[in-house]
Amino acid sequence: MVKECMTFPCSVYLMKAVRMCLRNEENKMELESRVAVVTGAGSGIGRVIAQALAGQGATLILVGRREKRLRETAADCTNGEHDVQVLCLQCDVGVEADVERVRAAIAERFGRCDIAVNCAGVFRPKPGTLLHESDVAAWDAVINTNLRGPWLLLRALTPMMIAQQYGRVINLTSGLKHAAGHGVYSISKSALDALTKTAAQELKRHNILVNALNPGWVRTEMATNAPDDPHKVVPLALRLATLPDGEPSGVEYHV
Numbered sequence: 001m002v003k004e005c006m007t008f009p010c011s012v013y014l015m016k017a018v019r020m021c022l023r024n025e026e027n028k029m030e031l032e033s034r035v036a037v038v039t040g041a042g043s044g045i046g047r048v049i050a051q052a053l054a055g056q057g058a059t060l061i062l063v064g065r066r067e068k069r070l071r072e073t074a075a076d077c078t079n080g081e082h083d084v085q086v087l088c089l090q091c092d093v094g095v096e097a098d099v100e101r102v103r104a105a106i107a108e109r110f111g112r113c114d115i116a117v118n119c120a121g122v123f124r125p126k127p128g129t130l131l132h133e134s135d136v137a138a139w140d141a142v143i144n145t146n147l148r149g150p151w152l153l154l155r156a157l158t159p160m161m162i163a164q165q166y167g168r169v170i171n172l173t174s175g176l177k178h179a180a181g182h183g184v185y186s187i188s189k190s191a192l193d194a195l196t197k198t199a200a201q202e203l204k205r206h207n208i209l210v211n212a213l214n215p216g217w218v219r220t221e222m223a224t225n226a227p228d229d230p231h232k233v234v235p236l237a238l239r240l241a242t243l244p245d246g247e248p249s250g251v252e253y254h255v
């Protein structure tokens with residue numbers, strides 16, 4: 001009985017470890033042939049996801065407004081064992097012409113796009129501001145970045161994904177939905193969830209899986225007081241980026 005108690009957990013851990021190694025190897029093989037665009041890649045969650053995808057050999061397009069920050073991420077991405085290609089594109093995701101430039105550059109350079117990770121986001125106005133106190137500039141910045149941006153990118157990249165009958169889209173969502181005092185941001189993330197679910201239904205027949213990733217509360221420029229390291233998001237992000245065909249779509253996954 002004691003023996004059983006001692007050996008059973010060990011074999012479970014061993015099996016888990018073996019499964020993780022195998023999954024890691026599968027991810028590597030899978031991602032070496034993939035082209036991935038990551039928005040908000042100059043900092044925080046976008047940066048660690050970009051680094052992780054590069055670590056598995058993916059070709060990367062890094063998108064954000066501050067070119068210097070994108071270049072720093074690119075330097076990290078090209079540090080690893082893989083000889084990865086990284087393209088930095090300065091872009092405001094809420095601006096149609098900017099997103100069209102991204103689409104055109106991806107089409108010209110790589111001819112395909114397999115993975116889109118929407119990390120670009122802004123958090124305004126300051127917490128505690130009620131909806132009726134929020135200013136129009138904050139509304140426009142938040143809605144344009146957090147909602148219009150992922151829609152513009154989806155609109156731009158979906159024809160490529162349909163042509164190749166493959167796509168994995170990850171939208172960074174939040175636990176702040178219907179949250180008093182965080183109204184504008186909450187509304188942007190609730191609407192992003194609606195976009196995720198709707199696009200998932202529309203695109204599943206083309207083998208394009210659209211899911212939401214809820215990172216919890218992690219320490220970034222947006223959340224300087226958060227308790228957790230952004231790297232905790234990486235395993236789930238890699239899993240969603242490499243979901244096998246037929247896996248769920250339109251789902252909110254929590255770290």
Ligand SMILES: NC(=O)c1ccc[n+]([C@@H]2O[C@H](COP(=O)([O-])OP(=O)(O)OC[C@H]3O[C@@H](n4cnc5c(N)ncnc54)[C@H](OP(=O)(O)O)[C@@H]3O)[C@@H](O)[C@H]2O)c1
Binds near residue numbers: 173
């Ligand atoms: N941190 C958390 O606890 C937490 C929790 C829930 C959800 N999230 C979500 O996770 C995502 C990543 O946030 P984060 O925590 O990593 O914060 P972050 O470090 O502030 O990252 C946000 C990134 O978005 C970019 N960005 C902002 N506006 C943009 C625009 N209009 N066009 C292009 N890029 C833009 C910023 O770079 P530029 O200023 O250079 O453009 C920045 O690199 C966001 O969608 C956020 O809402 C975060």
